[in-house]
Amino acid sequence: MIKGQCLCGTVRYEYNDVIEKSIVCFCRDCQQAQGAFGGWNSPIDQKKFRILSGEQSLTEYFHTKLKARVFCNKCGSPIYSYRKDLLNIIRLRLGTITKGDVPKPRDLAYLQDKPDFLCIE
Ligand SMILES: [Zn+2]
Ligand SMILES: [Zn+2]
Incomplete structure (x- = not known):
């Protein structure tokens, strides 16, 4: 069981399974969306994910037609994203997880956009 929340604690969620893989994405969209060197994400089964509180504080932003980035509109924490053509995932x-294990990233995406100060073996 995985549990997590946004920075202000309004949005809380649980995921009734384990996180199988984690991905770090250095693309410019992730950098701007997270305000950081990239995003740290995992594709998970939507049916096993449940918002426990703060559903009314979630806002969806469509930067592209099909992909929604869902964040807490009180504190701005990004919680998850989904694609309209792939609703089950x-x-x-992953930075919002407060309980449960997160595996070390197996995939590094858009390495060409990675800031030079980050050294990865
Ligand atoms: Zn929040
Ligand atoms: Zn990205």
Whole structure:
């Protein structure tokens, strides 16, 4: 069981399974969306994911037609994203997890956009 929340604690969720893989994405969209060097995400089964509180504080932003980025509109924490053409999978923002294990990233996407100060073996 995985549990997590946004920075202000309004949005709380649980995921009734384990996180199987984690991905770090350095693309410019992720950098701007997270305000950081990239995004840290995992594709998870939407049916096993449940918002426990704060559903009314979730706002969806469509930067592209099909992909929604869902965030807490009180504190701005990104929680997950999903694609309209792939509704059974959501991409959880792993920095919001407060309980449960997160595997070390197996995939690094858009390495060409990675800031030089980050050294990865
Ligand atoms: Zn919040
Ligand atoms: Zn990205």
